[in-house]
């Protein structure tokens with residue numbers, strides 16, 4: 419009986435995986451909203467008069483507040499100070515509010531002449547574009563803070579259990595949200611109106627908020643059980659708290675900088691590329707608009723299946739550093755072939771998307787558990803927040819740059835409906851260059867692993 423009483427909620431496999439599914443649903447909704455506007459780029463041009471610069475500005479909005487107002491850093495501090503339940507709810511509320519604003523911009527402020535408080539231009543952007551950007555920026559703060567919160571939740575609920583697999587499964591579930599966003603956006607927008615996919619995202623996020631409240635009840639119970647267990651073991655009050663010394667320790671670790679650099683370079687070649695990929699599919703490869711989004715979302719679909727598979731391999735065999743090198747090398751091949759003007763056969767485009775999906779599974783499944791190998795658990799939340807912060811610089815800068823480059827250097831004509839035709843060679847060369855840098859960093863990480871003994875090449879599960 420006493421043994422029974424000592425069992426904590428997360429000792430039950432069904433309960434801890436149930437908790438994971440609940441918070442993963444919130445993240446799935448977040449990834450859906452994050453990606454659902456990307457395939458609508460051309461429709462935004464025709465229906466709302468957005469230019470490529472407007473689209474790049476909006477897309478970069480996801481990271482704007484995180485980078486320039488250090489929101490991820492504040493989010494990390496709030497997380498460590500006020501805990502996962504408060505931060506998770508706050509982050510989800512921000513996502514709901516931001517998406518509602520984005521939806522309003524695409525309905526109430528649609529078109530070039532829309533005005534808000536009598537103005538039809540804010541900082542040189544159409545009012546509708548700026549408000550959509552503001553909404554997406556608020557959503558981006560919520561999504562990123564929710565991301566670090568969920569990482570910490572997994573570390574808490576799965577410590578000493580299936581930690582890496584749980585992280586892989588959470589990322590895989592998030593990819594379902596991305597793929598759904600890419601797949602439904604155009605057909606739904608055509609059938610029910612341009613902003614309807616965003617409205618669906620808003621509804622999903624409200625569901626995600628409810629899910630987080632349910633999780634909070636479970637987590638509160640777990641905390642109580644942990645306290646009781648700590649009192650019984652005489653270890654109460656020994657829980658490691660956040661300290662500013664941790665930040666210094668993280669920043670002086672070369673492993674941190676190499677992972678952060680690899681993260682920003684690698685992800686800058688994937689997420690921002692995907693935002694423009696639907697249009698690339700349509701213009702360069704002649705793929706039908708209705709399915710272009712589905713193809714652009716293929717990496718997410720591949721990653722959904724492969725991330726847990728590669729995670730399992732890494733758990734058993736190790737080779738994380740080598741796997742990151744392989745993923746970065748594949749990324750170079752993909753972007754380089756997309757950049758070649760003469761190769762415009764649609765099957766090649768799809769094959770490359772599938773290869774990108776494999777690379778997109780290899781690197782994250784090796785990278786995120788590697789962070790947990792380099793840093794002690796007490797520094798993990800802060801380390802993830804700092805890495806996400808640096809990554810967000812790329813997620814803001816690259817789409818902004820690509821949008822501008824498209825408008826300034828790449829317009830090659832106009833379609834019958836008046837929208838621009840773009841030559842994507844220069845943007846794809848930019849992505850190829852960044853991918854090359856990521857390969858260099860991956861090699862440096864492998865060298866640092868040998869030098870500093872991070873054990874990245876060792877399996878996680880010792881037999």
Ligand SMILES: NCCCC[C@H](NC(=O)[C@@H](N)CCCCN)C(=O)O
Pocket residue numbers: 449452562565569585589592685689782786806809
């Ligand atoms: N335990 C960490 C999991 C991170 C997963 C990773 N997400 C990110 O890097 C986010 N900062 C950015 C998400 C942007 C979504 N389009 C991932 O691979 O998704």
